[in-house]
Amino acid sequence: MPARKSIRSRASRRIKIRDFELPLTSMMDMLVIILVFLLKSYSASTNSFSSEKGLKLPISKSQEIPPDSLQVVVTPEGLNFENQRIVQFVMSADQLGTEAATYSLKPEDLDENGMRIKSLYDSLTRAREKAELLRAQSKQRDEKGQPLPFDGVLAIQADQRVRYETIRRIMYTAAAAGYKTFRFLAMSRES
């Protein structure tokens, strides 16, 4: 009798010693699936473009991934440059609160026959001068030993409701400030 008791107590001790092990195999399976999915849909992008809250970008068939550059974000309410609101649009009084409301630039924000946006021109000029200074200080040189020229690329990210007259003014202003190439940003059709 004491011997039987002894065996039982040994068995119970063995049960106590055994650790609880989480079944990791199923978790591994799940993680492998997630990993494969992420690797498949991973697109290493070299830009840091971010979208504004409430901004509806149009959908494009283009497949060109834009490299990093300076960008102007045009929301229906205003114009942002380098994450700062530089121009606030106004809504015409008769359209206040309506769905089809259109915003426009204030006449005092414009010059050169209403084509150039003053504050945008100042911001773009400052950004160009800063870029040129950085290039002059950089060790990178072209074949003639001169600092690399300013690339003059401006990305334009506009809400789908923004009208061409505003985009045209932005392009005009940017060209006056030394930006000669424009990149119109849109959402990929495949996303």
Place this chain on the structure above:
Amino acid sequence: MLRRPTARRKKEVAEVQLNLVPILDAMVTLISFLLFTMSFLAIVSIESPFPEASPEINQRKLDEPPLQLTLSVREGETEIWSPFQKIESRKLPHLEPGKPDTASIHEALLAIKQQFPQEKQVVLAPHPGLNYDALVGVMDAARTLEPTDPPIYFKNETTGMDEAAAALFSDVVFGNLLGEE
């Protein structure tokens, strides 16, 4: 005296278990890294240079008139024309106000591309009230070749070989940036 319990059964039960914990750690780190660096916002771009004008360019145009394919998007219609009368002008009415018929524009441009396979540039002159969505739609219709489109071949001047065009009119230039309608 009781005999010592046999250890044979216990040996059979003992399994070799792979230590999954470090693999799991590596996977969690990898997944976190991928999630942090992944761009969920699939942004694409359409590039357009600022149009350049110079006496030399103008003289060259007078000496040898180019196609200068122009798309004038007006309030109610889109006109496809060439200022040098290289093609017959075509007017395509909008589907609804402010919404150009991009499918018809694409079809018309496809026919022009077959006629001028070397041509890459299109001049776009939208009216000021056109919205950005419609503008991108027109640019897409003018630039992109769909997989269902018939192949267009052109002679590569450097290699001398016939090549299939990858795009319709890839270079979009705005023709009314200085304020004219």
